[in-house]
Amino acid sequence: MGMTLTEKIMASHSGKPTVQPGETINMRLDMVMANELSARLTFDILEQWNVEKVFDPDKVILIPDHFTPNKDILSAKITKVVREFAHRHKIKHYYEQGRAGIEHAVIAEKGLVFPGETLIGGDSHTCTSGALGAFATGVGSTDIAAALLTGEIWMRVPPTIKIEYQGKPGKYIYGKDLIIHTLSQLGTSFATYKAIEYGGDSLRYLAITDRLTMANMAIEAGGKNGIFEVDDVTIGYLKRTSRYLEKPQDIIKLRADKDADYENSFMLDISGLEPQVAFPFSPGNGHPISDAKDIKIDQVVIGTCTNGWFEDMKLAASVLKGRQIHPHVRVIVIPGSVAIQQRCIKEGLAEIFIDSGCVFSTSTCGPCIGGHMGVLGPDEVCVSTTNRNFVGRMGDKTSKSYLVNPAIAAASAIAGQIMHPDNL
Amino acid sequence: MEIKGKVFKYGDDINTDVIMPGRWCHLFKSEDLKRHCLEDLDKNFAGNVKVGDLIVAGDNFGCGSSREVAPLSIKSCGVSAIIAKSYARIFYRNAINIGLPIFESLEAVAAIENGHEVSVDMAAGKIINHTIGRDFTFIPFPEFMRDILSQGGIKDYVLSRLK
Ligand code: SF4
Numbered sequence: 386m387g388m389t390l391t392e393k394i395m396a397s398h399s400g401k402p403t404v405q406p407g408e409t410i411n412m413r414l415d416m417v418m419a420n421e422l423s424a425r426l427t428f429d430i431l432e433q434w435n436v437e438k439v440f441d442p443d444k445v446i447l448i449p450d451h452f453t454p455n456k457d458i459l460s461a462k463i464t465k466v467v468r469e470f471a472h473r474h475k476i477k478h479y480y481e482q483g484r485a486g487i488e489h490a491v492i493a494e495k496g497l498v499f500p501g502e503t504l505i506g507g508d509s510h511t512c513t514s515g516a517l518g519a520f521a522t523g524v525g526s527t528d529i530a531a532a533l534l535t536g537e538i539w540m541r542v543p544p545t546i547k548i549e550y551q552g553k554p555g556k557y558i559y560g561k562d563l564i565i566h567t568l569s570q571l572g573t574s575f576a577t578y579k580a581i582e583y584g585g586d587s588l589r590y591l592a593i594t595d596r597l598t599m600a601n602m603a604i605e606a607g608g609k610n611g612i613f614e615v616d617d618v619t620i621g622y623l624k625r626t627s628r629y630l631e632k633p634q635d636i637i638k639l640r641a642d643k644d645a646d647y648e649n650s651f652m653l654d655i656s657g658l659e660p661q662v663a664f665p666f667s668p669g670n671g672h673p674i675s676d677a678k679d680i681k682i683d684q685v686v687i688g689t690c691t692n693g694w695f696e697d698m699k700l701a702a703s704v705l706k707g708r709q710i711h712p713h714v715r716v717i718v719i720p721g722s723v724a725i726q727q728r729c730i731k732e733g734l735a736e737i738f739i740d741s742g743c744v745f746s747t748s749t750c751g752p753c754i755g756g757h758m759g760v761l762g763p764d765e766v767c768v769s770t771t772n773r774n775f776v777g778r779m780g781d782k783t784s785k786s787y788l789v790n791p792a793i794a795a796a797s798a799i800a801g802q803i804m805h806p807d808n809l
Numbered sequence: 810m811e812i813k814g815k816v817f818k819y820g821d822d823i824n825t826d827v828i829m830p831g832r833w834c835h836l837f838k839s840e841d842l843k844r845h846c847l848e849d850l851d852k853n854f855a856g857n858v859k860v861g862d863l864i865v866a867g868d869n870f871g872c873g874s875s876r877e878v879a880p881l882s883i884k885s886c887g888v889s890a891i892i893a894k895s896y897a898r899i900f901y902r903n904a905i906n907i908g909l910p911i912f913e914s915l916e917a918v919a920a921i922e923n924g925h926e927v928s929v930d931m932a933a934g935k936i937i938n939h940t941i942g943r944d945f946t947f948i949p950f951p952e953f954m955r956d957i958l959s960q961g962g963i964k965d966y967v968l969s970r971l972k
Pocket of ligand 1: 451487488489508510689690691749750753754771772
């Protein structure tokens with residue numbers, strides 16, 4: 386019997402020729418990541434366990450990004466502990482505030498995990514790197530503590546669900562629309578304890594950054610991971626990563642076996658699909674944009690780890706160019722990483738954002754987790770390119786968020802209500 | 810701790826943002842976690858919950874973020890166990906890793922209401938609803954997880970791998 390992409394990686398990292406769904410394995414880790422919040426708790430756990438050791442300082446990534454630049458004294462204390470730990474253990478991939486960006490974007494653009502490799506992270510959206518053919522999954526701080534010590538993690542091999550997209554995406558249809566549509570069709574727990582393998586002909590029309598958005602939101606379906614096969618598009622992207630530029634190397638074209646066993650397969654036809662809007666309070670509450678009538682908004686957030694890729698910035702800027710944000714709306718643009726931010730400045734996008742009336746922020750999680758840089762007040766309504774719109778996620782528990790792609794977010798910012806760019 | 814107490818019952822898809830809102834995710838002290846636990850879902854929970862009480866919920870409990878402060882805040886409140894129809898996987902792992910007992914049983918969830926008196930007999934594999942006088946079985950844990958839970962969390966297992 387052949388293996389799915391996830392099974393292949395799990396087998397190769399547990400010293401076995403094959404693995405079966407349901408089997409518990411100890412999986413070797415190529416990278417272990419934590420942000421300041423998950424890391425801080427990890428260090429408490431290590432202290433309780435009375436042991437402080439790092440299995441390999443070159444394989445640990447520590448990125449303070451959630452409440453940074455430190456939003457208050459408590460956050461400053463947290464990042465201080467993380468910084469000191471990183472220095473004490475000579476952690477290779479520790480990135481100081483203002484020098485890297487949001488963890489998932491940084492991992493992708495630096496190529497910290499390549500196809501066929503394994504990553505766990507103390508953040509649920511660690512699954513983003515599945516877009517590059519890696520096995521990447523989110524865990525809690527105790528698992529990070531265990532992984533920092535041992536370089537491995539216990540895992541149940543998940544059954545794999547295959548989702549294939551067919552049909553040519555229309556204008557203003559992106560990875561975000563495909564994933565919101567998928568969640569609205571299949572629900573927000575269809576992949577619990579399972580691996581998602583994305584595929585199908587429609588991917589030919591999409592950029593690697595669309596795949597990153599879709600892999601990012603695999604967790605919104607409950608998935609353990611969400612992975613894509615490696616093709617020329619993936620390789621083209623990986624060849625621009627810092628890892629490849631520093632040391633060119635072979636990149637494996639990881640593919641599932643023809644006779645791999647999937648627990649379930651779904652085929653979604655996306656021809657004729659309208660841009661999608663996930664209404665409050667679930668990313669699975671997706672509707673075509675034509676259903677979003679007269680929804681007045683107070684704030685727009687464009688960017689973060691879901692849609693803060695350079696292509697997303699360009700798309701938003703193309704809609705905003707030469708126009709003014711609606712007087713009643715505030716817009717916060719947050720590039721996924723510092724490198725993307727720099728590119729926005731070099732290529733004139735920053736100017737477009739600021740000219741049209743946006744806040745152009747440094748790379749941080751900020752309002753996505755209701756932390757800072759644009760927290761919502763009571764009853765406020767937000768249109769956001771982030772990945773979650775749960776009660777209270779972006780601020781007061783009476784606020785509401787609608788999730789969309791960057792073009793819809795930009796058009797809505799101008800209109801002051803949820804709007805398709807063609808209707809501006 | 811004995812698993813016996815009053816039930817606080819909630820619905821499906823209780824996510825970690827309402828269990829422990831993002832704005833408090835930089836608090837790690839047990840008293841702080843206790844104070845904010847479930848505040849965006851049920852503002853009376855933290856004030857009313859007593860040591861031993863149980864949370865009963867529907868499908869996909871703990872979906873969303875990987876924040877371990879979510880199960881920790883529930884544990885800090887003295888909750889002795891959670892019974893749900895199903896759990897999101899990161900929450901499930903975190904609960905096992907920190908030794909917070911969690912059980913899956915469709916029948917028990919259907920037959921338990923808010924305020925019922927419930928206990929769990931781990932050895933017999935039973936959930937007992939004292940208010941209506943009925944028992945239910947729960948889905949047994951895979952062996953590896955049973956071992957971790959019986960050791961009160963993952964610590965001993967991890968430290969044994971270090972030797
Ligand atoms: S941007 Fe939002 S979803 Fe992404 S890592 Fe930060 S808090 Fe999590």
